[in-house]
Amino acid sequence: AATGRAARLPSWTRGMTSGRKAAGAAPAAPSEDPAAAALSGEWIARPAGRRDEEPPADTRPAPPEQALTTLAGRHNAGLSLGRLGRWTEAGEVHRAVAAEREHLLGPDHPDTLSSRHEVALSLSRTGRAADALREFRQVTDARRRVLGADHADTLAARQEKAHVLGRMGRPFEAHQ
Numbered sequence: 001a002a003t004g005r006a007a008r009l010p011s012w013t014r015g016m017t018s019g020r021k022a023a024g025a026a027p028a029a030p031s032e033d034p035a036a037a038a039l040s041g042e043w044i045a046r047p048a049g050r051r052d053e054e055p056p057a058d059t060r061p062a063p064p065e066q067a068l069t070t071l072a073g074r075h076n077a078g079l080s081l082g083r084l085g086r087w088t089e090a091g092e093v094h095r096a097v098a099a100e101r102e103h104l105l106g107p108d109h110p111d112t113l114s115s116r117h118e119v120a121l122s123l124s125r126t127g128r129a130a131d132a133l134r135e136f137r138q139v140t141d142a143r144r145r146v147l148g149a150d151h152a153d154t155l156a157a158r159q160e161k162a163h164v165l166g167r168m169g170r171p172f173e174a175h176q
Helices: 019-023 034-039 065-083 087-105 110-125 129-147 152-167
Strands: none
Touching: 065 087, 065 110, 087 110, 110 129, 110 152, 129 152
């Protein structure tokens, strides 16, 4: 039976094939230095308090692998529709995939956020700038919280948000 930190990780991490979990190495002892914690790669958001407290466990069951594979295929189909300029159809596909990913993986899972990013992109490409801006803001905030401010996906969402602001005639906000 799995005990310790691995048992408290979110269910979607159970199938990971790289990193510490796949290598079987025990987690490193937490550092007392707060600066070191920032460099440790820790990605679990915690409320204010002691750093050595474990976050609450994600009790969501691990999703079936077949469901994740199917959703990845549908996500790719939505990307293909967008590449063909069929943005309305792409948006419908990405909205459906985002809803299912949120149900299976949770609202802050990187795959869910990726689908929501594509929803926002399709809204932008179909002339719904205000809706796109709202969605890009939510995705940017979630990615900053989950992945960090300097992660490539967070930066991509910020760039798209700035692009929408620029197209809306709000260049000052776009540069913030």
